[in-house]
Amino acid sequence: MEFLEFTHNPWLVAASLSISLVAAFTGFSLTRGIAAQPVALRKLSVTMAAIALGGGIWSMHFVAMLGLQLPIPIYYDAAITLGSALVAILMVGIALLILHFHRRTALTLTLAGTITGLGIVAMHYLGMTGLQLCRAVYTLPGVIFAVLAACLLSIAAIWVAYGQRNPRNILMGTLAFGFAVFLVHFAAISGTRFVRVAPLQDIGPLLSNEVLALGVLISSFVLCGAFLLTSVNFLSTPPVPAPSVPPRLLRIPYEQNGQTHFIDARDVAFLRAEGHYTLLYTGRQKHFCTWSITEAERRLAPDPFVKSHRSYLINPDHVVLFERRKDNGICHFHLGGQDIATPVSRSRLPALREVLGLS
Structure with a gap:
């Protein structure tokens, strides 16, 4: 041959x-x-x-x-x-x-x-x-x-x-x-x-x-x-939506001892709905906020917070572990020496994974 x-x-x-x-x-x-x-x-x-x-x-x-x-x-x-x-x-x-x-x-x-x-x-x-x-x-x-x-x-x-x-x-x-x-x-x-x-x-x-x-x-x-x-x-970078509120509202008000205090939004890991109000979770404690979860979402999302569940608004920068379940997910935060988990609903899962760089 x-x-x-x-x-x-x-x-x-x-x-x-x-x-x-x-x-x-x-x-x-x-x-x-x-x-x-x-x-x-x-x-x-x-x-x-x-x-x-x-x-x-x-x-x-x-x-x-x-x-x-x-x-x-x-x-x-x-x-x-x-x-x-x-x-x-x-x-x-x-x-x-x-x-x-x-x-x-x-x-x-x-x-x-x-x-x-x-x-x-x-x-x-x-x-x-x-x-x-x-x-x-x-x-x-x-x-x-x-x-x-x-x-x-x-x-x-x-x-x-x-x-x-x-x-x-x-x-x-x-x-x-x-x-x-x-x-x-x-x-x-x-x-x-x-x-x-x-x-x-x-x-x-x-x-x-x-x-x-x-x-x-x-x-x-x-x-x-x-x-x-x-x-x-x-x-190209995605267009940045015009802020619906002035930048100063990135400070979140909370009530303590009959007085209104303010905290930088970047220091808040997540917000959880509590009836018509919300609780702010930081590194060591939680604070009472008079905003509803809907009002908080309007003022804070999509930067820096993302709504992961109907009752939760999270700051992706504080997420230390993401756990994917069959139809939903869980975000973990390390706050005050404790591991705190928040749910991620199925409808919010794709957007959250994109924010976390997982898509």
Whole structure:
């Protein structure tokens, strides 16, 4: 069996890396802060991100394959090529559903990364079967190496991107994921050899390199457009709502010994409704406030306080532990040497997780 010599076009190799990075940034940006969205809108965001990430994986692969220079012309079966793209989108979509519709733990992050890695190698090897006029020959060590590299690099990228959902982690996750897809492709190619095969009379619908290049360019243009749109949201800061009360009301009044005192709102861990009034909890004691919980929310939310329950208004800066339950949650405060827990209702859970940096 005579193996064909091959090289790579450095410009197309660089272009494939750029596409991989653009796709990663687009997918991770589209899913930032979607925990507070309604379920239907969250599913739409996950779908768009899956198309961006999965389509980017596919585009990177085929731009790199266009850069593969063999001594013979090569073509691609259209049906198999489309199937490999759909596999990438499906696998990435499953991983994103796990990340955005289940509690994020070490297990779910690792599972999502593993599924993504398997999607990358499945797309790669399925796409390689679409080659016409030559055939790819693999070795078992080469395939094992590609699978391990894909899973480990994807797990690392997911851990980085979803450790904290802030711009810094998204940028670091973009680099990690973009290079992961890029390196997996060339790790798989390094363990692959190519042999010439005789053309068949009926080899199915073919895509020439020119047509394939045009399709990849169009998909890359779409990804770049998504990149520009998401970068606007990524770089801009949310508009700050006009305060409904003067800044001086960030001092909260409370009654003690028939006198009205004031305390800085930043020193209050949380407020709890007590009938038509509220109790202020600080580091060592609690104070009686004449505001109702509704009035306190109007004057203090959304900065620095967040309503976590119909009877509780909490200061996220004082939360020392967050505990997720099946349908709700609990915030823990360390006050006066004691651990005090406050409930988080199901409807308030997504917004609170976003404030705490958990979404």
